[in-house]
Amino acid sequence: MASNYSRKTREIFQGQVLLYKNLYGLVDSMCLKWLVELGIPEIIHNHGQPITFSELVLTLKVPPAKVGGVQSLMHYLAHKGFFEIHEIEENEAYTLTAASELLVKGSGHCLAPMVECLLNPTFSNSFHELKKWTYEDDLTVFNISLGSPLWEFLDKNSSFNKLFNEAMASDSQMMNLALRDCKVFEGLESIVDVGGGTGITAKIICEAFPKLKCFVLDRPHVVENLSGSNNLTFVGGDMFESIPKADAVLFKWILHNWSDKDCRKILENCKEAISSAGKKGKVIVIDVVINENRDEHEITALKLLMDVHMASVINGKERREEEWKKLFVEAGFQSYKITPLTGYLSLIEIYP
Template identity: 35%
Template sequence: MESQSGEYNSAKLLRAQSHIWNHIFSFINSMSLKCAVDLGIPGVIHSYGKPMPLSKLIASLPIHPSKTRFIYRLMRILIHSGFFSEQNVTKQDELEVEYVLTGASILLLKDNPFSMIPFLHVILDPISTKPWYHLSAWLKDDIPTPFEKVHGMTFWDYAGHDPNYKHLFNDFMASDARFVTSVLIEKYKEVFQGFKSLVDVGGGTGAVTKAIASSFPQLECVVFDLPHVITGLQGSDNLKYVGGNMFEAIPPTDAILLKVI
Protein backbone atom coordinates (compact mmCIF):
# COMPACT_ATOMS: atom_id res chain seq x y z
CA MET A 1 0.00 0.00 0.00
CA GLU A 2 2.81 2.39 0.86
CA SER A 3 4.60 1.45 -2.37
CA GLN A 4 1.50 2.19 -4.44
CA SER A 5 1.03 5.48 -2.59
CA GLY A 6 4.66 6.40 -3.19
CA GLU A 7 4.42 5.61 -6.87
CA TYR A 8 1.24 7.67 -7.15
CA ASN A 9 2.86 10.61 -5.40
CA SER A 10 5.94 10.38 -7.61
CA ALA A 11 3.83 10.37 -10.75
CA LYS A 12 1.81 13.31 -9.45
CA LEU A 13 4.97 15.23 -8.63
CA LEU A 14 6.40 14.60 -12.10
CA ARG A 15 3.20 15.84 -13.74
CA ALA A 16 3.24 18.93 -11.55
CA GLN A 17 6.90 19.57 -12.35
CA SER A 18 6.34 19.21 -16.11
CA HIS A 19 3.34 21.55 -15.87
CA ILE A 20 5.51 24.20 -14.21
CA TRP A 21 8.34 23.67 -16.69
CA ASN A 22 5.91 24.08 -19.57
CA HIS A 23 4.79 27.47 -18.29
CA ILE A 24 8.30 28.65 -17.41
CA PHE A 25 9.62 27.90 -20.89
CA SER A 26 6.51 28.94 -22.85
CA PHE A 27 8.22 32.23 -23.75
CA ILE A 28 10.46 30.21 -26.08
CA ASN A 29 7.52 29.72 -28.43
CA SER A 30 6.80 33.42 -28.89
CA MET A 31 10.46 34.40 -29.09
CA SER A 32 11.17 31.65 -31.64
CA LEU A 33 8.30 32.98 -33.70
CA LYS A 34 9.73 36.50 -33.48
CA CYS A 35 13.13 35.16 -34.55
CA ALA A 36 11.59 33.46 -37.60
CA VAL A 37 9.81 36.66 -38.61
CA ASP A 38 12.94 38.77 -38.07
CA LEU A 39 14.90 36.38 -40.29
CA GLY A 40 12.13 36.43 -42.90
CA ILE A 41 11.66 32.64 -42.88
CA PRO A 42 7.96 32.65 -43.90
CA GLY A 43 8.75 34.89 -46.90
CA VAL A 44 11.78 32.82 -47.92
CA ILE A 45 9.77 29.58 -47.97
CA HIS A 46 6.87 31.29 -49.77
CA SER A 47 9.17 32.71 -52.45
CA TYR A 48 10.71 29.29 -53.07
CA GLY A 49 7.33 28.24 -54.45
CA LYS A 50 7.41 24.59 -53.33
CA PRO A 51 8.47 22.56 -50.28
CA MET A 52 11.85 24.00 -49.29
CA PRO A 53 14.73 21.75 -48.25
CA LEU A 54 16.53 22.63 -45.02
CA SER A 55 19.81 23.14 -46.90
CA LYS A 56 18.17 25.65 -49.27
CA LEU A 57 16.53 27.44 -46.35
CA ILE A 58 19.81 27.76 -44.47
CA ALA A 59 21.57 29.07 -47.58
CA SER A 60 18.87 31.74 -48.03
CA LEU A 61 18.99 33.17 -44.50
CA PRO A 62 21.21 36.06 -43.28
CA ILE A 63 22.91 34.01 -40.57
CA HIS A 64 26.54 33.40 -39.57
CA PRO A 65 28.01 30.10 -40.89
CA SER A 66 28.66 28.95 -37.32
CA LYS A 67 24.93 29.13 -36.55
CA THR A 68 23.57 27.00 -39.42
CA ARG A 69 22.99 23.94 -37.23
CA PHE A 70 20.53 25.86 -35.07
CA ILE A 71 18.01 26.49 -37.87
CA TYR A 72 16.82 22.87 -37.76
CA ARG A 73 16.17 23.26 -34.03
CA LEU A 74 14.35 26.56 -34.55
CA MET A 75 12.15 24.98 -37.22
CA ARG A 76 11.34 22.03 -34.92
CA ILE A 77 9.92 24.46 -32.35
CA LEU A 78 7.90 26.29 -35.00
CA ILE A 79 6.57 23.05 -36.47
CA HIS A 80 5.48 21.94 -33.01
CA SER A 81 3.69 25.30 -32.63
CA GLY A 82 1.89 24.85 -35.96
CA PHE A 83 3.61 27.59 -37.98
CA PHE A 84 5.21 25.24 -40.51
CA SER A 85 4.81 21.64 -41.57
CA GLU A 86 7.52 19.28 -42.74
CA GLN A 87 7.95 16.31 -45.01
CA ASN A 88 10.90 13.95 -45.34
CA VAL A 89 12.19 13.18 -48.83
CA THR A 90 15.04 11.03 -50.12
CA LYS A 91 17.35 12.62 -52.67
CA GLN A 92 20.45 10.84 -53.95
CA ASP A 93 20.09 8.26 -51.18
CA GLU A 94 20.07 10.97 -48.52
CA LEU A 95 17.10 11.86 -46.32
CA GLU A 96 16.30 15.56 -46.17
CA VAL A 97 13.51 17.49 -44.52
CA GLU A 98 11.45 20.03 -46.49
CA TYR A 99 9.24 22.80 -45.12
CA VAL A 100 5.94 24.31 -46.21
CA LEU A 101 3.78 27.13 -44.83
CA THR A 102 0.62 26.61 -42.81
CA GLY A 103 -2.44 28.85 -42.52
CA ALA A 104 -0.81 30.61 -39.57
CA SER A 105 2.49 31.37 -41.30
CA ILE A 106 0.65 32.71 -44.36
CA LEU A 107 -0.51 35.51 -42.04
CA LEU A 108 3.17 36.24 -41.36
CA LEU A 109 4.00 37.20 -44.95
CA LYS A 110 4.82 40.88 -45.41
CA ASP A 111 2.77 41.25 -48.58
CA ASN A 112 -0.33 39.60 -47.12
CA PRO A 113 -2.94 42.38 -46.70
CA PHE A 114 -3.93 40.74 -43.40
CA SER A 115 -0.36 40.24 -42.20
CA MET A 116 -0.01 39.99 -38.43
CA ILE A 117 3.67 40.93 -38.43
CA PRO A 118 2.95 44.46 -37.08
CA PHE A 119 0.99 42.91 -34.19
CA LEU A 120 3.92 40.63 -33.37
CA HIS A 121 6.39 43.52 -33.50
CA VAL A 122 4.49 45.76 -31.09
CA ILE A 123 3.49 43.05 -28.59
CA LEU A 124 6.93 41.40 -28.40
CA ASP A 125 8.89 44.66 -28.39
CA PRO A 126 10.90 45.05 -25.14
CA ILE A 127 8.92 48.21 -24.37
CA SER A 128 5.74 46.12 -24.27
CA THR A 129 7.17 43.06 -22.53
CA LYS A 130 9.18 44.81 -19.80
CA PRO A 131 6.11 45.78 -17.69
CA TRP A 132 5.26 42.08 -17.26
CA TYR A 133 8.51 41.61 -15.34
CA HIS A 134 7.28 44.12 -12.76
CA LEU A 135 3.72 42.86 -12.27
CA SER A 136 4.22 41.86 -8.63
CA ALA A 137 5.86 45.21 -7.78
CA TRP A 138 3.01 47.07 -9.48
CA LEU A 139 0.43 45.21 -7.38
CA LYS A 140 2.06 46.64 -4.23
CA ASP A 141 1.57 50.33 -5.07
CA ASP A 142 -1.09 52.68 -6.39
CA ILE A 143 0.31 53.29 -9.90
CA PRO A 144 -2.57 52.71 -12.37
CA THR A 145 -0.84 50.31 -14.80
CA PRO A 146 2.33 48.17 -15.01
CA PHE A 147 3.31 50.17 -18.10
CA GLU A 148 3.35 53.40 -16.08
CA LYS A 149 5.21 51.63 -13.28
CA VAL A 150 8.09 50.84 -15.65
CA HIS A 151 8.08 53.71 -18.13
CA GLY A 152 6.86 56.56 -15.94
CA MET A 153 4.02 57.53 -18.26
CA THR A 154 0.88 56.09 -19.84
CA PHE A 155 1.04 53.91 -22.92
CA TRP A 156 -0.45 56.71 -25.04
CA ASP A 157 1.97 59.34 -23.73
CA TYR A 158 4.86 57.00 -24.38
CA ALA A 159 3.71 56.41 -27.96
CA GLY A 160 3.63 60.18 -28.43
CA HIS A 161 7.11 60.47 -26.93
CA ASP A 162 8.81 57.64 -28.87
CA PRO A 163 8.39 57.91 -32.69
CA ASN A 164 9.63 54.36 -33.30
CA TYR A 165 7.16 52.81 -30.87
CA LYS A 166 4.40 55.03 -32.22
CA HIS A 167 5.19 53.72 -35.71
CA LEU A 168 5.02 50.10 -34.49
CA PHE A 169 1.67 50.69 -32.82
CA ASN A 170 0.17 52.55 -35.78
CA ASP A 171 1.29 49.77 -38.12
CA PHE A 172 -0.42 47.23 -35.87
CA MET A 173 -3.64 49.23 -35.72
CA ALA A 174 -3.70 49.66 -39.50
CA SER A 175 -3.11 45.95 -40.17
CA ASP A 176 -5.74 44.92 -37.63
CA ALA A 177 -8.13 47.44 -39.17
CA ARG A 178 -7.76 45.87 -42.61
CA PHE A 179 -8.61 42.48 -41.14
CA VAL A 180 -11.65 43.74 -39.24
CA THR A 181 -12.89 45.92 -42.09
CA SER A 182 -12.86 43.07 -44.60
CA VAL A 183 -15.35 41.21 -42.40
CA LEU A 184 -17.30 44.23 -41.18
CA ILE A 185 -18.15 45.72 -44.56
CA GLU A 186 -18.64 42.43 -46.37
CA LYS A 187 -20.84 40.72 -43.78
CA TYR A 188 -22.53 43.50 -41.81
CA LYS A 189 -23.33 46.33 -44.24
CA GLU A 190 -26.81 46.72 -42.76
CA VAL A 191 -25.27 48.03 -39.52
CA PHE A 192 -24.44 51.33 -41.24
CA GLN A 193 -27.81 51.86 -42.90
CA GLY A 194 -29.82 54.86 -41.69
CA PHE A 195 -26.92 56.77 -40.12
CA LYS A 196 -25.79 60.17 -41.34
CA SER A 197 -22.63 60.41 -39.22
CA LEU A 198 -20.13 58.17 -37.47
CA VAL A 199 -17.19 58.81 -35.14
CA ASP A 200 -14.43 56.23 -34.90
CA VAL A 201 -13.22 56.75 -31.33
CA GLY A 202 -9.55 55.89 -30.97
CA GLY A 203 -9.45 55.38 -34.72
CA GLY A 204 -5.68 55.73 -35.08
CA THR A 205 -4.62 56.55 -38.61
CA GLY A 206 -8.13 55.83 -39.88
CA ALA A 207 -7.76 52.58 -41.82
CA VAL A 208 -11.20 51.30 -40.78
CA THR A 209 -12.92 54.66 -41.20
CA LYS A 210 -11.45 55.17 -44.67
CA ALA A 211 -12.95 51.87 -45.81
CA ILE A 212 -16.33 52.73 -44.26
CA ALA A 213 -16.33 56.23 -45.76
CA SER A 214 -15.51 54.80 -49.18
CA SER A 215 -18.24 52.15 -48.99
CA PHE A 216 -20.88 54.55 -47.62
CA PRO A 217 -20.38 57.97 -49.27
CA GLN A 218 -23.56 59.32 -47.63
CA LEU A 219 -21.97 58.83 -44.19
CA GLU A 220 -19.99 61.71 -42.63
CA CYS A 221 -17.10 60.01 -40.87
CA VAL A 222 -14.73 61.32 -38.21
CA VAL A 223 -11.52 59.70 -36.99
CA PHE A 224 -11.16 60.82 -33.38
CA ASP A 225 -7.89 60.22 -31.57
CA LEU A 226 -5.15 61.94 -29.58
CA PRO A 227 -3.64 64.95 -31.39
CA HIS A 228 -0.18 63.38 -31.79
CA VAL A 229 -1.77 60.32 -33.46
CA ILE A 230 -3.59 62.22 -36.21
CA THR A 231 -1.08 65.01 -36.81
CA GLY A 232 -0.45 65.45 -40.53
CA LEU A 233 -3.21 63.08 -41.66
CA GLN A 234 -5.50 64.29 -44.45
CA GLY A 235 -9.20 63.53 -44.79
CA SER A 236 -11.51 63.39 -47.81
CA ASP A 237 -14.99 64.53 -48.85
CA ASN A 238 -16.78 62.56 -46.14
CA LEU A 239 -13.86 61.83 -43.81
CA LYS A 240 -12.05 64.14 -41.41
CA TYR A 241 -9.63 63.83 -38.50
CA VAL A 242 -10.36 65.41 -35.12
CA GLY A 243 -7.93 65.48 -32.21
CA GLY A 244 -9.04 65.13 -28.62
CA ASN A 245 -9.38 62.88 -25.58
CA MET A 246 -12.25 60.41 -25.47
CA PHE A 247 -12.29 60.59 -21.68
CA GLU A 248 -13.14 64.29 -21.87
CA ALA A 249 -15.52 64.61 -24.84
CA ILE A 250 -16.51 62.91 -28.11
CA PRO A 251 -17.79 64.82 -31.17
CA PRO A 252 -21.60 64.64 -31.60
CA THR A 253 -22.68 61.89 -33.99
CA ASP A 254 -25.35 59.34 -34.88
CA ALA A 255 -23.05 56.36 -34.23
CA ILE A 256 -19.84 55.66 -32.34
CA LEU A 257 -17.39 53.00 -33.49
CA LEU A 258 -15.15 51.39 -30.85
CA LYS A 259 -12.85 48.81 -32.42
CA VAL A 260 -9.97 48.28 -29.97
CA ILE A 261 -10.19 50.28 -26.75
Protein backbone atom coordinates in the same frame (compact mmCIF):
# COMPACT_ATOMS: atom_id res chain seq x y z
CA MET B 1 -2.54 22.00 3.79
CA ALA B 2 -1.73 18.68 2.15
CA SER B 3 1.87 18.06 1.21
CA ASN B 4 2.86 17.47 -2.41
CA TYR B 5 4.06 14.06 -1.22
CA SER B 6 0.42 13.00 -0.77
CA ARG B 7 -0.09 13.31 -4.53
CA LYS B 8 0.47 10.45 -6.91
CA THR B 9 3.79 10.49 -8.73
CA ARG B 10 1.97 10.87 -12.06
CA GLU B 11 0.22 14.03 -10.81
CA ILE B 12 3.49 15.55 -9.67
CA PHE B 13 5.10 14.96 -13.05
CA GLN B 14 2.04 16.43 -14.79
CA GLY B 15 2.43 19.46 -12.56
CA GLN B 16 6.07 19.74 -13.58
CA VAL B 17 5.10 19.63 -17.28
CA LEU B 18 2.56 22.43 -16.79
CA LEU B 19 5.10 24.48 -14.84
CA TYR B 20 7.85 24.05 -17.42
CA LYS B 21 5.45 24.69 -20.31
CA ASN B 22 4.72 28.12 -18.86
CA LEU B 23 8.28 28.74 -17.70
CA TYR B 24 9.62 28.18 -21.21
CA GLY B 25 6.68 30.11 -22.69
CA LEU B 26 8.98 33.12 -23.03
CA VAL B 27 10.80 31.20 -25.76
CA ASP B 28 7.52 30.93 -27.74
CA SER B 29 7.37 34.71 -28.00
CA MET B 30 11.04 35.01 -28.88
CA CYS B 31 10.65 32.40 -31.63
CA LEU B 32 8.00 34.61 -33.23
CA LYS B 33 10.33 37.58 -32.99
CA TRP B 34 13.08 35.48 -34.60
CA LEU B 35 10.75 34.55 -37.47
CA VAL B 36 9.84 38.15 -38.18
CA GLU B 37 13.37 39.54 -37.81
CA LEU B 38 14.83 36.98 -40.23
CA GLY B 39 11.94 37.38 -42.67
CA ILE B 40 11.39 33.63 -42.88
CA PRO B 41 7.66 33.88 -43.73
CA GLU B 42 8.51 36.16 -46.70
CA ILE B 43 11.29 33.81 -47.85
CA ILE B 44 8.93 30.82 -47.90
CA HIS B 45 6.10 32.86 -49.45
CA ASN B 46 8.31 34.24 -52.22
CA HIS B 47 9.74 30.79 -52.96
CA GLY B 48 6.36 29.88 -54.43
CA GLN B 49 6.58 26.20 -53.47
CA PRO B 50 7.70 24.16 -50.45
CA ILE B 51 11.22 25.26 -49.56
CA THR B 52 13.69 22.62 -48.43
CA PHE B 53 15.59 23.19 -45.25
CA SER B 54 18.90 23.32 -47.13
CA GLU B 55 17.48 26.02 -49.45
CA LEU B 56 16.23 27.99 -46.44
CA VAL B 57 19.55 28.01 -44.58
CA LEU B 58 21.35 28.88 -47.81
CA THR B 59 19.04 31.87 -48.32
CA LEU B 60 19.50 32.94 -44.70
CA LYS B 61 23.28 32.44 -44.98
CA VAL B 62 23.29 30.46 -41.73
CA PRO B 63 26.82 29.52 -40.57
CA PRO B 64 27.40 25.73 -40.33
CA ALA B 65 27.64 25.84 -36.54
CA LYS B 66 24.04 27.15 -36.27
CA VAL B 67 22.32 24.93 -38.85
CA GLY B 68 21.28 22.37 -36.23
CA GLY B 69 19.87 25.07 -33.98
CA VAL B 70 17.86 26.61 -36.81
CA GLN B 71 16.48 23.20 -37.66
CA SER B 72 15.39 22.78 -34.03
CA LEU B 73 13.59 26.12 -34.18
CA MET B 74 11.83 25.21 -37.43
CA HIS B 75 10.77 21.80 -36.09
CA TYR B 76 9.39 23.40 -32.94
CA LEU B 77 7.48 26.06 -34.85
CA ALA B 78 6.07 23.40 -37.16
CA HIS B 79 4.89 21.46 -34.11
CA LYS B 80 3.25 24.68 -32.82
CA GLY B 81 1.34 25.10 -36.09
CA PHE B 82 3.36 27.78 -37.87
CA PHE B 83 4.71 25.53 -40.64
CA GLU B 84 3.86 22.30 -42.38
CA ILE B 85 6.71 19.88 -43.08
CA HIS B 86 6.75 17.95 -46.37
CA GLU B 87 9.12 15.34 -47.74
CA ILE B 88 10.65 16.17 -51.14
CA GLU B 89 13.07 13.55 -52.44
CA GLU B 90 13.97 12.59 -48.86
CA ASN B 91 14.51 16.26 -47.94
CA GLU B 92 12.21 18.02 -45.50
CA ALA B 93 10.54 21.15 -46.88
CA TYR B 94 8.37 23.82 -45.32
CA THR B 95 5.18 25.62 -46.29
CA LEU B 96 3.29 28.34 -44.46
CA THR B 97 0.15 27.81 -42.41
CA ALA B 98 -2.67 30.28 -41.73
CA ALA B 99 -0.73 31.55 -38.70
CA SER B 100 2.62 32.14 -40.40
CA GLU B 101 0.93 33.71 -43.45
CA LEU B 102 -0.09 36.49 -41.03
CA LEU B 103 3.60 37.32 -40.64
CA VAL B 104 4.30 37.87 -44.36
CA LYS B 105 5.09 41.57 -44.69
CA GLY B 106 3.29 43.33 -47.51
CA SER B 107 0.33 40.95 -47.44
CA GLY B 108 -3.18 42.22 -46.87
CA HIS B 109 -3.40 40.83 -43.35
CA CYS B 110 0.07 41.12 -41.85
CA LEU B 111 0.43 41.09 -38.06
CA ALA B 112 4.22 41.30 -37.99
CA PRO B 113 4.01 44.87 -36.56
CA MET B 114 2.14 43.44 -33.54
CA VAL B 115 5.05 41.06 -32.94
CA GLU B 116 7.60 43.86 -33.35
CA CYS B 117 5.74 46.14 -30.95
CA LEU B 118 4.73 43.77 -28.14
CA LEU B 119 8.12 42.02 -28.13
CA ASN B 120 10.13 45.22 -28.24
CA PRO B 121 12.25 45.16 -25.04
CA THR B 122 10.93 48.59 -24.06
CA PHE B 123 7.48 47.04 -23.84
CA SER B 124 8.13 43.43 -22.86
CA ASN B 125 10.70 44.15 -20.12
CA SER B 126 8.02 46.00 -18.15
CA PHE B 127 6.53 42.65 -17.13
CA HIS B 128 9.52 42.03 -14.87
CA GLU B 129 7.82 44.56 -12.57
CA LEU B 130 4.68 42.51 -11.85
CA LYS B 131 5.64 41.96 -8.20
CA LYS B 132 6.10 45.68 -7.59
CA TRP B 133 2.95 46.43 -9.60
CA THR B 134 0.96 44.28 -7.17
CA TYR B 135 1.61 46.70 -4.30
CA GLU B 136 1.75 50.05 -6.07
CA ASP B 137 -1.87 51.27 -5.97
CA ASP B 138 -2.80 52.60 -9.44
CA LEU B 139 0.65 52.33 -11.05
CA THR B 140 1.00 50.08 -14.10
CA VAL B 141 4.07 48.04 -14.98
CA PHE B 142 4.77 50.73 -17.56
CA ASN B 143 4.65 53.45 -14.91
CA ILE B 144 7.14 51.50 -12.84
CA SER B 145 9.59 50.53 -15.60
CA LEU B 146 9.47 53.73 -17.69
CA GLY B 147 8.26 56.35 -15.24
CA SER B 148 5.04 57.29 -17.05
CA PRO B 149 1.74 55.76 -18.24
CA LEU B 150 1.66 54.18 -21.70
CA TRP B 151 -0.23 57.02 -23.43
CA GLU B 152 2.07 59.65 -21.92
CA PHE B 153 5.12 57.62 -22.94
CA LEU B 154 3.83 57.37 -26.52
CA ASP B 155 3.28 61.13 -26.65
CA LYS B 156 6.91 61.73 -25.69
CA ASN B 157 8.60 58.99 -27.76
CA SER B 158 7.88 59.35 -31.47
CA SER B 159 9.71 56.19 -32.56
CA PHE B 160 7.81 53.94 -30.17
CA ASN B 161 4.58 55.79 -30.92
CA LYS B 162 5.13 54.97 -34.62
CA LEU B 163 5.77 51.32 -33.73
CA PHE B 164 2.61 51.22 -31.60
CA ASN B 165 0.43 52.86 -34.27
CA GLU B 166 1.72 50.45 -36.92
CA ALA B 167 0.85 47.54 -34.64
CA MET B 168 -2.69 48.82 -34.08
CA ALA B 169 -3.08 49.50 -37.80
CA SER B 170 -2.04 45.93 -38.63
CA ASP B 171 -4.66 44.58 -36.26
CA SER B 172 -7.25 46.86 -37.86
CA GLN B 173 -6.49 45.31 -41.26
CA MET B 174 -7.94 42.08 -39.89
CA MET B 175 -11.25 43.91 -39.61
CA ASN B 176 -11.54 43.78 -43.40
CA LEU B 177 -12.36 40.08 -43.13
CA ALA B 178 -14.86 40.62 -40.33
CA LEU B 179 -16.58 43.77 -41.57
CA ARG B 180 -16.81 43.28 -45.34
CA ASP B 181 -20.03 41.28 -44.98
CA CYS B 182 -21.18 42.91 -41.74
CA LYS B 183 -24.70 44.37 -41.74
CA VAL B 184 -24.21 46.50 -38.62
CA PHE B 185 -23.47 49.68 -40.63
CA GLU B 186 -26.45 49.41 -42.98
CA GLY B 187 -28.90 52.30 -42.72
CA LEU B 188 -26.42 54.64 -41.03
CA GLU B 189 -25.61 58.05 -42.48
CA SER B 190 -22.72 58.92 -40.17
CA ILE B 191 -20.35 57.19 -37.75
CA VAL B 192 -17.48 58.19 -35.46
CA ASP B 193 -14.59 55.72 -35.05
CA VAL B 194 -13.28 56.66 -31.60
CA GLY B 195 -9.58 55.95 -31.12
CA GLY B 196 -9.44 55.03 -34.80
CA GLY B 197 -5.74 55.87 -35.16
CA THR B 198 -4.63 56.20 -38.77
CA GLY B 199 -8.08 55.25 -40.06
CA ILE B 200 -7.53 51.68 -41.28
CA THR B 201 -10.87 50.44 -39.96
CA ALA B 202 -12.69 53.62 -41.07
CA LYS B 203 -11.32 53.26 -44.61
CA ILE B 204 -12.56 49.67 -44.74
CA ILE B 205 -16.02 50.86 -43.69
CA CYS B 206 -15.94 53.75 -46.17
CA GLU B 207 -15.10 51.43 -49.06
CA ALA B 208 -17.92 49.06 -48.15
CA PHE B 209 -20.41 51.88 -47.53
CA PRO B 210 -19.43 54.83 -49.79
CA LYS B 211 -22.48 56.89 -48.76
CA LEU B 212 -21.63 56.62 -45.05
CA LYS B 213 -19.91 59.68 -43.59
CA CYS B 214 -17.05 58.54 -41.33
CA PHE B 215 -15.15 60.52 -38.71
CA VAL B 216 -12.01 59.26 -36.97
CA LEU B 217 -11.52 60.74 -33.50
CA ASP B 218 -8.08 60.35 -31.92
CA ARG B 219 -5.44 62.31 -30.04
CA PRO B 220 -4.47 65.46 -31.97
CA HIS B 221 -0.87 64.40 -32.61
CA VAL B 222 -2.06 61.05 -34.03
CA VAL B 223 -4.28 62.59 -36.71
CA GLU B 224 -2.64 65.98 -37.36
CA ASN B 225 -0.87 64.95 -40.59
CA LEU B 226 -3.51 62.57 -41.93
CA SER B 227 -5.63 63.33 -44.98
CA GLY B 228 -9.24 62.28 -45.34
CA SER B 229 -11.44 61.82 -48.40
CA ASN B 230 -14.96 62.61 -49.56
CA ASN B 231 -16.56 60.58 -46.81
CA LEU B 232 -13.68 60.30 -44.29
CA THR B 233 -12.63 63.07 -41.89
CA PHE B 234 -9.98 63.00 -39.17
CA VAL B 235 -10.77 64.88 -35.94
CA GLY B 236 -8.33 65.62 -33.12
CA GLY B 237 -9.95 65.54 -29.70
CA ASP B 238 -10.55 63.82 -26.38
CA MET B 239 -13.30 61.23 -25.97
CA PHE B 240 -13.51 62.12 -22.27
CA GLU B 241 -14.51 65.67 -23.21
CA SER B 242 -16.90 65.11 -26.11
CA ILE B 243 -17.59 62.97 -29.16
CA PRO B 244 -18.76 64.36 -32.52
CA LYS B 245 -22.47 63.94 -33.28
CA ALA B 246 -23.30 60.94 -35.46
CA ASP B 247 -25.79 58.13 -35.97
CA ALA B 248 -23.36 55.67 -34.45
CA VAL B 249 -20.14 55.59 -32.45
CA LEU B 250 -17.62 52.79 -32.99
CA PHE B 251 -15.03 51.48 -30.54
CA LYS B 252 -12.69 48.81 -31.90
CA TRP B 253 -10.52 47.35 -29.16
CA ILE B 254 -10.72 50.62 -27.18
CA LEU B 255 -12.90 50.22 -24.09
CA HIS B 256 -10.79 47.39 -22.70
CA ASN B 257 -8.06 50.00 -22.24
CA TRP B 258 -10.04 51.78 -19.54
CA SER B 259 -11.44 51.25 -16.05
CA ASP B 260 -15.18 50.90 -15.44
CA LYS B 261 -15.34 54.50 -14.21
CA ASP B 262 -13.64 55.80 -17.36
CA CYS B 263 -15.81 53.64 -19.62
CA ARG B 264 -18.98 54.97 -18.03
CA LYS B 265 -17.86 58.53 -18.75
CA ILE B 266 -16.98 57.64 -22.37
CA LEU B 267 -20.32 55.88 -22.88
CA GLU B 268 -22.23 58.83 -21.40
CA ASN B 269 -20.52 61.05 -23.99
CA CYS B 270 -21.52 58.53 -26.66
CA LYS B 271 -25.15 58.64 -25.56
CA GLU B 272 -25.12 62.41 -25.90
CA ALA B 273 -23.45 62.23 -29.33
CA ILE B 274 -25.93 59.76 -30.87
CA SER B 275 -28.94 61.42 -29.23
CA SER B 276 -27.90 64.85 -30.54
CA ALA B 277 -27.76 63.48 -34.08
CA GLY B 278 -31.53 63.81 -34.31
CA LYS B 279 -32.55 60.16 -34.35
CA LYS B 280 -32.11 57.08 -32.22
CA GLY B 281 -28.57 55.88 -32.86
CA LYS B 282 -26.36 53.19 -31.39
CA VAL B 283 -22.90 52.47 -30.06
CA ILE B 284 -20.92 49.67 -31.72
CA VAL B 285 -18.23 47.97 -29.64
CA ILE B 286 -15.76 45.46 -31.07
CA ASP B 287 -14.03 43.90 -28.09
CA VAL B 288 -13.47 40.78 -25.99
CA VAL B 289 -16.35 39.15 -24.12
CA ILE B 290 -15.09 36.45 -21.74
CA ASN B 291 -17.39 33.43 -21.72
CA GLU B 292 -15.86 30.31 -20.21
CA ASN B 293 -19.08 28.31 -20.64
CA ARG B 294 -19.32 28.78 -24.42
CA ASP B 295 -15.80 29.37 -25.68
CA GLU B 296 -13.25 26.70 -26.49
CA HIS B 297 -10.58 26.25 -23.84
CA GLU B 298 -7.85 27.85 -25.97
CA ILE B 299 -10.01 30.90 -26.76
CA THR B 300 -10.78 31.38 -23.06
CA ALA B 301 -7.07 31.04 -22.25
CA LEU B 302 -6.28 33.80 -24.76
CA LYS B 303 -8.98 36.09 -23.37
CA LEU B 304 -7.85 35.57 -19.77
CA LEU B 305 -4.22 36.16 -20.76
CA MET B 306 -5.25 39.38 -22.48
CA ASP B 307 -7.11 40.38 -19.31
CA VAL B 308 -3.88 40.02 -17.30
CA HIS B 309 -2.04 42.01 -19.97
CA MET B 310 -4.55 44.87 -19.96
CA ALA B 311 -4.71 45.05 -16.16
CA SER B 312 -0.96 45.27 -15.70
CA VAL B 313 -0.06 47.51 -18.65
CA ILE B 314 -2.75 50.19 -18.50
CA ASN B 315 -5.15 49.32 -15.66
CA GLY B 316 -7.64 48.11 -18.26
CA LYS B 317 -9.63 44.88 -18.32
CA GLU B 318 -11.36 42.32 -20.50
CA ARG B 319 -14.98 41.87 -19.44
CA ARG B 320 -17.64 39.19 -19.10
CA GLU B 321 -21.13 39.85 -20.44
CA GLU B 322 -22.51 40.74 -17.01
CA GLU B 323 -19.72 43.32 -16.58
CA TRP B 324 -20.48 44.87 -19.97
CA LYS B 325 -24.20 44.97 -19.14
CA LYS B 326 -23.53 46.76 -15.84
CA LEU B 327 -21.53 49.44 -17.69
CA PHE B 328 -24.25 49.97 -20.28
CA VAL B 329 -27.04 50.27 -17.70
CA GLU B 330 -25.05 52.67 -15.50
CA ALA B 331 -24.30 54.85 -18.54
CA GLY B 332 -28.02 55.13 -19.28
CA PHE B 333 -28.47 52.65 -22.13
CA GLN B 334 -31.57 50.47 -22.40
CA SER B 335 -30.54 47.39 -24.37
CA TYR B 336 -27.67 45.63 -26.14
CA LYS B 337 -26.92 42.70 -28.46
CA ILE B 338 -23.75 40.58 -28.60
CA THR B 339 -22.72 38.73 -31.79
CA PRO B 340 -19.53 36.69 -32.42
CA LEU B 341 -17.26 38.51 -34.90
CA THR B 342 -13.77 36.96 -35.08
CA GLY B 343 -12.00 34.12 -33.33
CA TYR B 344 -11.83 36.04 -30.06
CA LEU B 345 -13.64 39.35 -30.61
CA SER B 346 -17.37 40.04 -30.34
CA LEU B 347 -19.60 42.72 -31.85
CA ILE B 348 -21.72 44.53 -29.28
CA GLU B 349 -24.52 46.88 -30.34
CA ILE B 350 -25.77 49.20 -27.58
CA TYR B 351 -29.01 51.17 -27.81
CA PRO B 352 -30.19 54.21 -25.76
